[in-house]
Amino acid sequence: MREVAIIGLGIHKWGEHWDRSLSDMFIDVALKAMADAEIDKIDSMCVGCMTSGLFVGQEHIAVQLADYLGIKHLPATRVETACASGALAFRTGLAEVMSGLSDIVLVGGVEKMTDVSVEDATFALSTAADQDYEGYHGITFPALCAMMARSHMNRYGSTSEQLASVAVKNHFNGALNPNAQYQSQITIENVMNSTIIADPLHMLDCSPITDGAAAVIICSMETARKISKKPIVKVTGWGHATDTLALHNREDFTTLKSTELAAQQAFKIAGIGPRDIDVAEIHDGFSIMEVIATEAIGFFEKGQGGFAAEQGRTALNGELPVNTSGGLKSRGHPAGATGVAQIVEIGYQLRGDAGKRQVQNARIGLTQNIGGIGGSSLIHIMEAV
Amino acid sequence: MSVPKYWRNIPQRYRLEAVKCIKCGKLFFPPRPVCNECRSQEFETVHLSDEGKIVTFTVLNSAPSKFSYQTPYPIAVIELSDSAKICAQITDCDIDKLYIGMPVKLQMRKLSTEGDAGIINYGYKAVPA
Amino acid sequence: MVGITSYGAYVPRYRIRVEDIAKEWGADSESYKRGLFLNEKSVAGMDEDTITMSLEATRNALRRAAIDPNKVGAVYVGSESHPYAVKPSSTIIAEAINAVPHCHCADLEFACKAGTESLFITYGLVKAGLITYGLAIGADTSQGAPNDALEYSAASGAAAFFVGTENIVANIEATYSCTTDTPDFWRRDNQVYPRHGGRFTGTPAYFKHVHLAGKMLLEKTGVTPAEIKYAVFHQPNGKFPQRVSKMLGFSKDQIKAGLLAPSIGNTYSASSLISLTAVLDIAEKDDLIMMVSYGSGAGSDAFLFRVTDAIYQTRDKAKTTMSYVNERLVYLDYGLYAKYRDKIIIS
Known part of the structure; x- marks a missing residue:
C-alpha cells in the first residue's frame, strides 16, 4: 500500500450562515484546500455528508459539488455514517490513494443545518439512532448521551462539574480559533446554570447546530514530496469499527466499544500507543462523549476521563491537549463536516500553523469521529514528517 | 411513521415478540436473522417478560x-x-x-x-x- | 354453565377534585358534592385512551386466569370514546393478547351501556356454543364540555371479562334487557362534546330503564332483593344509583361496595362493570350479585351472577379494583387536566 500525505487544508468560519448554501460553503473550503496545496487538479473527490436530504432536500450532492467546483466529469463519491461521515470520507480517500486508484484526492465534509427548524434539525440528527426502537419512543441524542452519562456517573463517580469542565476547556480553545462558531469563554457556573436538556446534561454540555464545511487534499507520499511546498503531514494510522445501532443492545453504556477497537487498530498500524499522542481532536458532541472517548482510546483509565478533564490534563497546556480547535462544542458541529475539520485542525497543529492555540512540538496527532452514539467510530493518526 | 412500517412492528409493539437463538440461547428484540454471538440463523419466537x-x-x-x-x-x-x-x-x-x-x-x-x-x-x- | 371466568379493571391514577373544576367556572362545588355525591373523578393520562386502558384491564384478567389466546373466539370493546371513529379498538386488543386471526371482533357503542352489551353478546355466543371464550370490555375516556355539569363526572376507566364455561368465578344466572328510543343524551358526528337533556336524563331516562330492567330481572328469576348480596348500578353520579336501588328495594349496605362514582366519577361504558369487579374482589362463594347498566338513548342490561368457589383461587393474582381507586393517586389542577384531556388548542 502506498503511503499517504495531507498537503492542503481548507476551512471557513463556522456558524449560522443564512446567506450561504451547502454548495457555497463546500466550494469555498475546497478551493481553499486546493490553494493551500497549490494545486489546480485533483483526480477524485470524496464528500462526507450526513443527511442533506433532510436538511436541504437534496441528495446526489457529490455530483452537484463536483459540478460547481468546475471540474467537469470528476469522479465524486458521497459517503455517510451519520456524524462520522467526514472521517469516513477521509478513509475512503485514503483507500483511493493507498490503492493507487487515485493519486490526488479532495476529501470534504459539509452540512447545512439551519435551513430547517430546530425541531426538524433535532429529528434529522435523531435518524442516526434506531428509529424503530429508540426514535419511536421519543428519544433524542442528548437523551442517549445523558443515559450514558448517568451510567458513567453511577459506576465511576464522575460529576456534572467534570463534564462542565470539558465544555469550559473547549470554549477556551474555541476562543483562540478564528473559525470557531463560538469564540467566547464560559465558566463551570455558566454550564451548571444552563437549561437542562436531558438530565444530567445541560444546554452547554451539548454541541450546537451549525452550518459548515471543511476540506483536505491528500495524495501519495511520493507526489507530496514532489509538489508540496509546506510541511508534509503523513497519515500513519487508521481504524474503523461499528457497534450496535441501539444503545440498549450494548453490554456496557459507559464506554465506546467501536472507538476502543478503532483506536487499537490505528495504534497498531502506526506502531505507537496512546502515550505518544501530542494533540487530539475528539468527538465531543456532548461533554460526556469526550470523557468516554479519552478513556476508550486509552489516554486515561476507564472512569478517569472526567477527573482528567477537571484536573486540566486535556487543556491546551496540559499533558495531552484535546480539542484545541474548540471541538464540536465550540467550533460547532455541522454533522458531515466535523470529521474533516478534525483532520484540518491536526494538520494545522502538526504544521505549526495553529496560531494562538498551537501545541508546542506537536509531532503526532489523533482524530476520533463517531456516528450516533458510537454506532460507528473512526480514528486517524497523523505525524509531521 | 408510515402505516406499513407500523404494521410490521405490531408483534413487537403490542406483545413484545422476540426471538431466541436455538443454538446459544441469546435473546433478540426485535427479531433479527443472524445471531451475533454464534452466527446461527435458527431462532424460536418468544415473548419478553x-x-x-x-x-x-x-x-x-x-x-x-x-x-x-x-x-x-x-x-x-x-x-x-x-x-x-x-x-x-x-x-x-x-x-x-x-x-x-x-x-x-x-x-x-x-x-x-x-x-x-x-x-x-x-x-x-x-x-x- | 356459562359465566365470568376471569375479570380485570383499570382506573388511571390521575384525579381532579370537584372543587378544582368548580373554582374555574365560579360554580358551587357543594351542589355537586352534596347534591350528586361527586367528590373527584379519574382522568386518563396524556398517553392513555380507551384502547390502552382496555388492554391493561384485559391483562389483569389474564393475570387472574391463564386463558389460551387461541381459544378466545370473540373480542368486543364497548365505548363511546373509541380513539378512532373508523378502525376498531377491538382488533388492537385481539392482536395484543395474540388472539388473532381466528377471532370475531367488534366495537360497540351505546352511550354508557356499550360495556355491558359486550358482556351480553359474549355470553350469548358462549352459551350458543359458537366460541370457547369471549372477551367483553367496557372502557371510556369520556369528555364533558368545559363548564357543563357533565364535566364534574365524565371520567376514565376500563373493565374486562372473559366469559366461558370452565373455571367460572361468577355464573351468569339470568339476563334481562330493555330498550326504548329516549334522546336524553347524545353526541352528533364530528362533535367533541356530548349534549344532554338536563333533568330529562332522570325520570324518563335513567330511572325508568334501570328500574324496569332491575324489576324484570327479579321477576324473571323469582329472586327477592333480600336474597341478593350486592347490587351494582350504572353511576352517572353518586346519587342516581342510590335512589334507584331504593326504588327496587335494596338497602344502602347492598350497594355500598359497588358505589364508586363519588371517588372516580362516571366511567361511562366501564361504570357498572368496574363496580362489578370491585364486588367480585370481596364476594364470597354463592353470593348473588345483580348488575344493571344504563345507556342513554336509551336502554338497560341487567345481569344476575352467582359467585363460585373458583373466585378464591383467581382474584388475588391481580391488583384489586379498590387499589386502583384509592392508591398512588395524583391530583391534577385544572391546567394539567385541560392538557391531559386535549382541551388546549395547540395548533
Missing part, C-alpha cells in the same frame, strides 16, 4: 416535535427479567423519584400520533411496579 428494572435513565426537557407536548418525560433503558434490554419511556411516575435499579412493569400506551388525522402510534411504556 413485562417486568424489569431501570438500568439508566434521563428526563427530557427538549423533544422532537411529535413529543414536545409531553415534556418533561423520562426515558430509560430497562432490563427485563428475562435479561433482554429495551428502551422505553417511564410514565405515571414521579420524575424526581426515579433511580437505577427501580422495578418497573410494561404497559401499552399511546406514544405519539401522526398529526390530528393520521394513525395513533401505540407501544410499550414502563410504569413503576
